[in-house]
Amino acid sequence: MTLPSMSSPSMISPAMILHAPRSEAEVVEIVRGALAGATPLALQGGGTRAGFGHAVAAEAGLSTSALSGILRYTPGEMVMTALAGTPLEEVEAALAGQGQRLAFEPADHRPAMGTQGVPTIGGVFAANVSGPRRIAGGAARDSLLGIRFVNGRGEALSAGGRVMKNVTGLDLVKLMAGSYGTLGLMTEVTFRVLPQPERVETLVFSGLEDQAAAELMAAAMALPADVSGAAHLPESVRGRFLAGALPEGAATLLRLEGHAASVAIRAETLTRALGARAPLQRLGPEQSESLWRAVRDIHPYAEDGTQRPLWRVSVAPMAGPGLVAALRMEAGVDAFYDWQGGLVWLRMEAEPEAALLRGLIAKAGGGHATLLRANPAARAAIPAFEPQPAPLAALAARVKASLDPHGLFNPGRMG
Template sequence: MMNPNSKINGPTEVFSPNDDAELSAFLADSYARGIPLRIAGGGTRLDLGALNAQQTLTSRALTGIVTYEPGALTLIARAGTPLEEVEQTLAEEGQALAFEPMDHRGLLGSSGVPTIGGVVAANVSGPRRLQAGACRDHLLGVRFVDGSGRKIKNGGRVMKNVTGLDLSKLMCGSFGTLGVLTEVALKTLPRAERQLTLVFSKVSLQEACTIFASALATPYEVSGAVYHQESAWLRVEGFAQQAAYRADRLKALFRENQIDVIADEESRALWRDFKNVEVFAQSSEPLWRILIKPSEAPALARSLQLLGGDVFIDWGGGLVWYCGSAQSAEVRSAASAGRAVLIRQGARPASDRFPEDAGAISRLSAALRKTFDPAGILNPKLMGD
């Protein structure tokens, strides 16, 4: 049953179950023996080597698209299915994952293969989140095995079948600390026929955030709003006439500004770089991901820039990426109004990345972990005690 077959991020053995039954038996045995485990998908987003674990459990053998119904806009895939395979399958039918998950490999220098289970486990969401929502908003259901070996199914193939306690949303973003995903069901959406990007030059971050707030308050369905080094970008998508109309209306709204327009493939290439935060891919300095109220982004950016380094703004100001050598305590202090997560620690993925929760949130998190991982064996210490 134990089938260890390679090494990942350290000396521990790797177990890759082929189905739910193998996974359940392995976790039940680990639970009974109290063996701490590293939980990994493709191994591209976390430095699991620093975790106090004796074995690595990966979903990489749980591969394959179970069912895809383009007409119903639904896809079900096993957790270890490569993200690229999912995206290619959707592209063949003119569809896509609306939340456009990012690829962390450029930022972290990792060499694994991103999996759809890893995307869900980390709730990975790109620039379109401000319009379409996050990964969890497109998650219809999951299958997983918890820390005691129980096989659990929750949700359905369509929204009307999602009833009762929505464990899917709970698993999304839990980073393997509540259970090991084996299958995910997701909504898909048609790929936009046309994409246009409005480029604003020579604007301050304060001016950019004002532009973002005004644009996002319009009915023109802005699907991306980012800022870096005195330039701001707004993206609109849809059928050709829709996209052109939206771009024209936004240009009229901001007629006082100098605006250039980038179209289609050039625009898509630009937003792939934005999605993957390529601007910081060549740096080896620590990298932080900070969630903040958009109205507070300019003040946060100024505080961070005083510490040295650079900032990149996404989600219309709701997401601030900070790349710099400031101490963790300094960054967390500057970002006290938001939530700062350390993504890269120097030249390698971060291990101690999450801030400590306090009060009611801490108690709730501990209760959930006790329910789904009673022996504390799944990615121990990754997200607190």
């Protein structure tokens, strides 16, 4: 089925042909057609993360929007299979109906990226989306068990399966997760889910400097408390959470989830060990939900029309505060931390300062910076993903060619 493009995700121009196949067979047909005509395709799910990476040079779009629906859900096995274009909301509602949820807490990037549209479960995996639970529950790739996809030769293939342990052959599932539609179009995804916890609570430590907060989070992670979220919100962003209801000063958050009795015990463990470090307050389930959703969705830096540069920086947890401090010496920047300090969200006041930032990351022991948002000129000039050393880049190019030999899918997306 081929429709003129209706919605306008940023990478697909309104004039472009947008294919919205309704079956895997149609996907194969479209890809083979594109192959014959050597016409590159821009792949997309709901388009809410279309701004990730670079502009795609394609003449037609291929959307999963018509490949929607949950195919199989067996709560007793904690596994669901859905077509790639199934709205995330539908998946989450079905899970909630059975007292389950996705382990990896996918972020909604619409506020930060200024996009519209409906996030799809396929898009979540294609971008390997994760959330604050990454430190405990992994990212999307850690939940993804199996896929069906169409490669650049127009072949419909499956990889992985629907069981939790599977080492049969190469793990193409991991490779496809986070490949941003540059290796193939996932048509179907099978993933592991988890029971919803009985209780969620958040410990809020107030007034800590970044470094002290990192130390507190590290100490918490060293305790037998199963912390499932550890974030630090400096004073500059604190007011943007819970409508300003967090106590004065920077807020350092530790989240506990699980059986109510267990959460209570672990909260005690943390309080005993860390309570002397800063004033401490405990938040119940409702506030916790809202607070961590805001952390997950990069709420303080939601797009406000200014296109101020937004970086997602991944470093060793203890390297975060030092990196930010060094950066502050040279540029105007606002920051907050997730993942025990290892995920640093940076909003630059003016220029992206890519060279400066990437240099500092290298000095801080390595990691990488992904530019999520900036004005078009900057986006065009700066590699969105951390540039790789030549041998690795060459290897990645060979891997891409092995799945998409003619460069049909999302050309240019990953640089």
